[in-house]
Amino acid sequence: MAEKRSSFVTESADREIVARRVFDAPRELVFKMWTDPQHVAKWWGPKGFTNTIHEMDVRPGGVWQFVMHGPDGVDYKNKNVFIEVVKPERLVYDHVTGPQFHVTVTFAEQGNKTELTVRMLFESATQRDKVAKEFGAIEGLNQTLERLEECLAKL
Numbered sequence: 001m002a003e004k005r006s007s008f009v010t011e012s013a014d015r016e017i018v019a020r021r022v023f024d025a026p027r028e029l030v031f032k033m034w035t036d037p038q039h040v041a042k043w044w045g046p047k048g049f050t051n052t053i054h055e056m057d058v059r060p061g062g063v064w065q066f067v068m069h070g071p072d073g074v075d076y077k078n079k080n081v082f083i084e085v086v087k088p089e090r091l092v093y094d095h096v097t098g099p100q101f102h103v104t105v106t107f108a109e110q111g112n113k114t115e116l117t118v119r120m121l122f123e124s125a126t127q128r129d130k131v132a133k134e135f136g137a138i139e140g141l142n143q144t145l146e147r148l149e150e151c152l153a154k155l
Contacts, residue, residue: 014125017132019118019141025152027107030114031088033148034105043147044068046140058085064093099131116145 023030033039037056044051048071055065064080077097084092091105101122108115118141122128131137 015122015128017120017122017128017137017141019116019145021116021145021149022110023114023116023149023152024112025114025155026112027109027114028088029152029155030116030148031107033151034091034107035085035087039151041066043151044144045147046136046143047147058082058091060085099127099135101127101131118145 033043035056035058037053040056041051041053044066045068050069051066052069053064053066055063057063060082062082062085064078064082066078068076068078070076078095079097080093080095080103082091082093084090088107090107091103093103095101095103099122101120104117104119104121106115106117108117120128120131120137120141122131
């Protein structure tokens with residue numbers, strides 16, 4: 001479904017993790033997969049992770065609260081607060097549990113395909129590097145998008 005491979009680019013020199021991928025699916029569907037908790041629970045996170053979505057209120061000021069269950073049995077609590085929701089073009093939210101960062105997801109229409117861009121902006125290069133190293137954020141984001149691709153292929 002997606003054109004292989006995601007390209008990861010460090011922009012804003014050293015404070016961002018950026019992923020881009022083109023999915024062979026209409027923008028409205030990709031947006032729905034990202035904003036419907038029943039779909040998100042199936043693909044969010046790296047391989048082997050499962051999710052319990054407690055709340056997903058996709059509107060400015062709305063909260064997305066969930067627990068990622070790692071394959072090693074460790075639970076990772078997450079809370080995001082939506083800043084901007086422009087259906088089906090853009091989501092902007094803050095990850096407010098540690099580590100904190102700002103996320104912008106854009107859904108660009110390319111015919112019947114969708115170019116998805118995820119930007120994670122950290123307070124500092126040190127914070128970005130720590131998240132990349134300790135949590136495997138770059139590979140984890142790549143695996144997350146692969147799981148999204150797999151779910152889209154089943155539809």
